Amino acid sequence: MRVSLFLFVIVCVAGSLAQTPPPAQPQRPIYTALVTDVEPQIVAGRTFVPVAVIAREFGATVTWVPEMQRVHIARASERTIILTIGTRTALVDGQPATLDAAPFITRGRTMVPLRFIAETYRIPVTYDGVTRTVRLTRANRHYVLPLPSFKAGVVIADPRPGELVRTGLRVQGVANVYEGALIIEVRDSGGRVLGRTIATAGMGGFYPFSTVIYYNLPSDDPSNGRIVVYSQNGRGDGKILAEDSVPVVLASTI
Structure with missing residues (x-):
């Protein structure tokens, strides 16, 4: 009886091990270039990009209010950001926040501070001084924004x-x-x-x-x-x- 019980336990354990799925392979990062029709600009140490990049890559809705020179940025179930051209005060869900430099318009494009917007939406941002690139991570996708450089x-x-x-x-x-x-x-x-x-x-x-x-x-x-x-x-x-x-x-x- 003991021998039969022992064999039964061995068979059950072996069966459970055989059915154990293999460990999932880690998903490899995907690198995507942030392409802009107006090159990024550095103002007061901050990177400014066309607001259309925010809408396209991060799923935000952007509304331009011409009479007030304001841009409204919103993502579903997240904060709303209001930026005013030439003003260093932004509104995040109605609360004032100070910017290091004011948004501006160049070549018909509204330029907004990338780090401020990304961090408001909890998107990590890093700057690589060696390659002069700004890098953002959202889910498993890695975004690379090249800045103008003359160094190979x-x-x-x-x-x-x-x-x-x-x-x-x-x-x-x-x-x-x-x-x-x-x-x-x-x-x-x-x-x-x-x-x-x-x-x-x-x-x-x-x-x-x-x-x-x-x-x-x-x-x-x-x-x-x-x-x-x-x-x-x-x-x-x-x-x-x-x-x-x-x-x-x-x-x-x-």
């Missing part, structure tokens, strides 16, 4: 250092490559190029890039490798204008 550079955002990657991986980041193309390579630990592709990026500022690259891992090759993204100066002399790389663990299967 490349920053890889994904994959992350030490990550296990397979052929067909997506490489993402930001780059300013105003003189040449953006080249993405997978290299083994000895520096051999296992795969290569070319991507496009913006000029005159750091803009997001995203591309898929495939590679062949030789059977005698160690698993340690590196993702390298670089730009040459476009003069045909092979000189590297900007470069970034991350160490990764290579896998031979998809």
Whole structure:
């Protein structure tokens, strides 16, 4: 009787383990460029963008009141923001709040303070001084807003250092490559190029890039490798204008 009971318990435990679903894979971040028809401007250390960007990317309703030179910004079940052109006092649900700089109009576009609006709606905002980009995170989507820049550079955002990657991986980041193309390579630990592709990026500022690259891992090759993204100066002399790389663990299967 004890033996039968013991076997019954073993079978039940094994059955429950067999039915346990595999752990969910973490969702990878998605990088999206905030595109504006009027370039962002820095006033009093604050980034101003056309109010249409707020409406398009963050699901806000924007109403312009011309006789009062006011713009009303609202999101469903959230706060209402009222900004007045040339005035540093904003209204958030009717309560006054002081801005570091006043909204203004340029080239027919109403420019509003991005950080103030994003933080009012609890959207985290960070500034990357190396790439001169403003970054916002909403749910699992990452927004990158490039600011005007004359400095070339490349920053890889994904994959992350030490990550296990397979052929067909997506490489993402930001780059300013105003003189040449953006080249993405997978290299083994000895520096051999296992795969290569070319991507496009913006000029005159750091803009997001995203591309898929495939590679062949030789059977005698160690698993340690590196993702390298670089730009040459476009003069045909092979000189590297900007470069970034991350160490990764290579896998031979998809």
